[in-house]
Amino acid sequence: MGMKIADFVYELKEGLAISFQAIRANKMRSILTTLGIVIGIVSVTLMGTAIEGLNRGFNDNISKLGADVLYVGKWPWFTGADWWKYRNRKDVKYQQYEAVQRHATLIKSLTPICWTQGVVKYKNTSSEGVLTLGANDQYLETSGINMDLGRFFNQAEADGGRPVCVIGSEVADNLFPNETPLGKTIRIGTSTFRVIGVVEKQGSFLGLESLDNRIVIPIESFFRRFGANRGIQINVKAVDIKNLDDTKEELRGILRKARHVSPKAEDDFAINQQEMFIQTFNAIGVVVAGIGLFITALSLFVGAIGIMNIMFVSVTERTKEIGIRKAIGARRGTILLQFLIESASLSLIGGIIGIIISYPLSLLINQVLPTSMPISVVAVAILISIIVGVVSGFLPANRASKLDPVEALRYE
Amino acid sequence: MNVINIKNISKTYVMGTEAVHALHDVTIQIDRGEYVAIMGPSGSGKSTLMNILGCLDTPSTGLYEFNGVNVSEMNDNELAKIRNKEIGFVFQTFNLIPRSDALHNVELPLIYGGINANERKRLAAESLQHVNLGDRMHHRPNELSGGQRQRVAIARALVTKPSIILADEPTGNLDTKTGDEIMLLLEELHHNGNTIILVTHEEYIAEHANRIIRIRDGAVERDEIVEKRVIPAAAATV
Numbered sequence: 001m002g003m004k005i006a007d008f009v010y011e012l013k014e015g016l017a018i019s020f021q022a023i024r025a026n027k028m029r030s031i032l033t034t035l036g037i038v039i040g041i042v043s044v045t046l047m048g049t050a051i052e053g054l055n056r057g058f059n060d061n062i063s064k065l066g067a068d069v070l071y072v073g074k075w076p077w078f079t080g081a082d083w084w085k086y087r088n089r090k091d092v093k094y095q096q097y098e099a100v101q102r103h104a105t106l107i108k109s110l111t112p113i114c115w116t117q118g119v120v121k122y123k124n125t126s127s128e129g130v131l132t133l134g135a136n137d138q139y140l141e142t143s144g145i146n147m148d149l150g151r152f153f154n155q156a157e158a159d160g161g162r163p164v165c166v167i168g169s170e171v172a173d174n175l176f177p178n179e180t181p182l183g184k185t186i187r188i189g190t191s192t193f194r195v196i197g198v199v200e201k202q203g204s205f206l207g208l209e210s211l212d213n214r215i216v217i218p219i220e221s222f223f224r225r226f227g228a229n230r231g232i233q234i235n236v237k238a239v240d241i242k243n244l245d246d247t248k249e250e251l252r253g254i255l256r257k258a259r260h261v262s263p264k265a266e267d268d269f270a271i272n273q274q275e276m277f278i279q280t281f282n283a284i285g286v287v288v289a290g291i292g293l294f295i296t297a298l299s300l301f302v303g304a305i306g307i308m309n310i311m312f313v314s315v316t317e318r319t320k321e322i323g324i325r326k327a328i329g330a331r332r333g334t335i336l337l338q339f340l341i342e343s344a345s346l347s348l349i350g351g352i353i354g355i356i357i358s359y360p361l362s363l364l365i366n367q368v369l370p371t372s373m374p375i376s377v378v379a380v381a382i383l384i385s386i387i388v389g390v391v392s393g394f395l396p397a398n399r400a401s402k403l404d405p406v407e408a409l410r411y412e
Numbered sequence: 413m414n415v416i417n418i419k420n421i422s423k424t425y426v427m428g429t430e431a432v433h434a435l436h437d438v439t440i441q442i443d444r445g446e447y448v449a450i451m452g453p454s455g456s457g458k459s460t461l462m463n464i465l466g467c468l469d470t471p472s473t474g475l476y477e478f479n480g481v482n483v484s485e486m487n488d489n490e491l492a493k494i495r496n497k498e499i500g501f502v503f504q505t506f507n508l509i510p511r512s513d514a515l516h517n518v519e520l521p522l523i524y525g526g527i528n529a530n531e532r533k534r535l536a537a538e539s540l541q542h543v544n545l546g547d548r549m550h551h552r553p554n555e556l557s558g559g560q561r562q563r564v565a566i567a568r569a570l571v572t573k574p575s576i577i578l579a580d581e582p583t584g585n586l587d588t589k590t591g592d593e594i595m596l597l598l599e600e601l602h603h604n605g606n607t608i609i610l611v612t613h614e615e616y617i618a619e620h621a622n623r624i625i626r627i628r629d630g631a632v633e634r635d636e637i638v639e640k641r642v643i644p645a646a647a648a649t650v
Contacts, residue, residue, distance in 0.1 A: 007526035014523050021511045324507045327468060328568065329496020329524035331489045405468045409507070 011334050012341070019342035022314065023349070033310040034350025036303025037388060040296050041354025041381045042361070045373060047292030048380070049362045051285065053371025058281050060370065061205055065274040066144050068241040070248060072100075072234040072255065076270035078280055089268050090259065091231025094223075099258040100234060106247040109138040110236040112219050116226055120171065120215065121187040127174040131214045132188050134222025134232075142235040150182045150197030153218055161220030165193035169201040170212035186215075191225040193217060244273070300384065303350065304392035311343050311396035322400050323408025336401040343393025344386050351385025414477070415575050415607050416442040416465065421474030421484070423460050423630075434460040435471070436630040442609065444575075447602040449610045449618035452627035459580075461627060462611045466499055466578045467491045479575060496524050500569025504581035506561040508553040508568075514540060515549040518568045525572060539567040543597060559590035566597060576607045583617060595620050 023030045071077075074089045097112040104110070113135050120130045133139075137158040140147070149172075153164050165186065172181050181195045193215075202211040219232075238247040248271055255261075255269055315322070322335055330338075355378055362373040423435040434457045442448055452458040463469040464476065467483055470491070476484040483494055501507075508517045518536040527535070540549055543563040553561055562582060569577050579598060583591030599620060602608050610621055618624050619638060626634040 006528065010523050010526060010528075014520075025511065320507075321509060324509060325520070325524075326492065327466070327495060327501050327507070328521045329492055331492040331524075333489070334524060406463050409468070409503070 011337055015334075015338040015341035016345070018338055019345045022318075022342055023345060029310065030346055030349065031353075033306050034303065034346055034353065036299050036301075036306045037347050037350030037385055038303075038354045038357065040298075040300035040303050040388075041351045041385055042358050043292065043299060044296040044384060045355060045358040045377050045381050046361055046365065047289070047296065048377035049358070049371055049373045050365055050369065051289060051292070052374050052377070053365060053369030054281075054285065054288070057370050058277075060203075062274055062277055062281075064144075064202065064205060064211070065277065066142075066237070067274050068238045068244060069142055069144075069273070070236045070238065070244070070251060071272040072236065072251065073270055073272065074231060077272045077276055086270075092234065092269055094219075094228070094232055096255060096258045097232060097234050100236070100251065100254050103254045104236070104247075104250055106239050106243055106250050108237045108239045109141045110234060111135045111137075111139045111142050112232045112234055113139075114219060114222060114230055114232045116222075118189055120175065122175040122184060125175050127171055127213075129213065130171055130188075132222070132226075133214060133216045134219035134226075135216050136219055139216055139235075142237045145202060146200050148198045148200040149180070150195070152197055152216075158218040159220060161218055161224050163191065163193045163217075163221055164196045165215050165217045166197040166199060167195055167216075168199050168210075168212040168214040170210055171215055172198045188215065188217070189226070191221075193221075248273075300388050303347070304388050307343050307346055307389060308392040308395060310346070311339060311393050312399070314342065315339065315396045315400040318400075319403065319408050319411040322403050323405050323411065326403070326405040327409060332401040335403075336397045339397030339400050340390055340393050343397065344389035347385045347389025347392070348382065351382055354385070355381055413444055413480075414441050415444050415446075415479060416440065416609075417475075417477040417480075418464075418471075419475040419477075421464065421471035421476060423457075423464065423469070424472045433630055435464070438474075438627075438630075438632055440625060440632065440635070442576075442607065444607055445602075445605055446623060447598075447608045447610070447621045449612060449621035449624045450627060451612060451615070451618045451624055452633075453613055456627045457630040458611055458613075458627045460630075462578065462580055462609075465576075465609060466501060467494045492524075496521055497572060498575040500566075500572065500574040500577040502562070502565050502569050502577060502579040502582045504584035506553070506558075506565045506585070508561060508564055510553055513550045513552050514545060514556065514564045514567075517553070517564055518571050521568060521572045535571055536567075539571040540564070542570065543567045557590075558586050559593055562586065562590075562594050563597065566594070566601075570601070570606075576609055577601065578609050578611070580611045581613070582610070583612075583614075591617075 072092060074092055075086050079086055094112060097110070100110060113133055115131055115133050117129060117131050120127050137153055137155045140152045148169065150166070152166055153162065157164055167181060175181065175186060176184065181198055184195050185192050186195060204210050236247070236251060238244050251271060252267065256267065259268060261268055325335065359373060362371070365371060418438060418440045421435060421438050422433065425432045425434055438461065450458050450461060460469070464471050467478070470486070471484055474484065475482065478494060478498065483491065486494070509520065512520070515533070515536050518539050519532050522532040522535060537546070537549060540546055543566050545560060545563055545567065548556060548560060553564070556564065582598070583594055586594060595617065598608055598610070610618065612618050621638060623635070623637050625632060
């Protein structure tokens with residue numbers, strides 16, 4: 001059938017005009033009909049926005065862990081149900097750090113870490129809940145962070161257990177709102193430390209814990225003032241990210257020996273890495289996306305049924321009109337197109353209402369996650385609503401197009 | 413030359429288990445420029461004949477040639493094209509699109525015929541002026557009187573310059589005076605060279621035509637030339 005492009009364009013325009021007339025003539029009915037689509041589109045856009053936000057937030061945070069850094073400790077990061085098993089493990093001790101330092105060949109830098117939380121004071125100002133870390137001079141490199149002011153402590157200061165400290169930006173802001181912290185003496189518990197540097201601002205980790213409300217002191221000083229007999233964590237930066245697995249194996253061997261793990265027993269320590277976070281996060285992402293998809297599909301399905309229903313009503317109501325149009329030359333395709341346009345427009349209106357509702361809600365999500373409604377999600381939402389409209393309109397439109405003109409003209 | 417050439421057509425409907433012979437072996441020829449009335453009581457088969465003549469329906473058997481082209485075996489879309497280009501319908505109940513104004517109603521066949529917007533508007537306006545509705549173009553059907561609505565329908569029928577105008581009881585829903593006005597308008601169209609087929613059951617309406625084909629029980633009962641027609645003075649002057 002030779003249908004010219006021009007014909008199609010005229011029929012398309014006519015179809016659009018008819019459908020807007022029809023929708024305007026039944027405003028309330030049309031709006032109610034689109035409710036399912038509205039809910040579906042709200043859920044698809046919000047889910048898209050939330051996933052985008054989770055990803056972006058996660059990527060920002062996870063990079064702080066460093067892809068080439070291994071974290072050795074008693075606890076694996078994701079314990080599952082075996083809490084008691086890990087709880088009863090022996091602590092990782094400083095001697096084991098020394099063993100790693102002595103024997104490991106595939107590492108670039110490493111530091112032992114131990115920590116305590118408490119009040120920090122400068123003159124009459126105090127700051128609570130500050131995490132004090134004991135580390136060595138390689139802490140800066142293994143953590144991948146930079147100094148904002150001053151300097152980090154050097155090896156001599158670290159080994160000598162000097163009373164010096166490097167503070168986070170939040171601590172600096174709290175204790176020294178109007179002056180430079182450098183050279184000042186602060187009190188951690190009952191001990192005094194001289195501030196020699198401030199670490200640049202790092203933000204929080206997964207929105208849970210501020211990385212700036214921290215103080216780093218030489219681990220020797222930490223042991224002397226807060227007690228030596230405590231568990232530590234060892235942060236190890238691999239010599240090359242490509243050989244991360246080799247580094248891990250080497251580390252494992254050294255630790256098993258140092259901790260006297262018998263050959264057949266499983267490790268009684270954990271070597272954690274960024275990868276574990278990524279895997280866990282991806283698993284969560286799949287669940288979130290799955291739930292979102294289910295809600296979206298369900299409401300779009302309900303919406304589609306609603307549109308199909310109302311389109312059947314519309315076709316029946318306008319049987320006579322269809323007859324008239326056919327009598328004066330509308331082809332089957334013309335009528336089909338007209339009703340498909342109408343159902344697609346209905347659905348699109350629902351989609352647009354959905355997007356309008358989603359936008360302020362996405363701003364709410366933005367309070368929790370670093371996100372904005374991505375334009376791609378908006379485009380997908382519009383596309384989905386058009387497709388739903390066309391699919392759900394097909395049966396009614398097809399029925400309309402196949403009406404016998406004689407019967408249709410006779411319909412009252 | 414024949415516009416319409418119907419040979420031995422029959423139309424049979426199946427109603428439940430019974431076959432109803434609406435038309436039986438009907439043969440009619442209509443020439444270009446004729447004004448023919450098809451008459452018959454209700455149930456005579458004249459509506460079925462009109463539907464077939466108007467290409468809204470196809471005969472069960474027999475041949476229907478329209479302008480020399482066999483339309484009796486055309487498919488839906490081909491018939492739609494014939495209806496669009498060659499046939500102008502005027503119905504008893506006007507059959508305008510209620511939500512569209514007069515101009516758009518008249519434009520509609522041109523839209524389906526693929527005529528561009530400027531040309532369309534020009535032709536539609538011209539056609540409405542022709543039926544003296546130049547000042548009502550943007551009125552919707554419900555803002556027009558019955559006579560005006562029927563004139564919009566006539567403008568719509570004329571706008572594609574069809575080969576025939578098929579008027580089905582065009583005065584059936586109008587009072588006598590308005591009905592006469594419409595008959596005058598058809599008269600005038602005939603004078604201007606249009607071929608008109610008028611379907612009616614009223615003798616005095618049928619008498620406007622030059623030829624009356626009487627249908628009874630699905631067959632042509634009589635096919636006669638109207639000898640003495642009184643042409644109303646008004647029609648002769650336009």
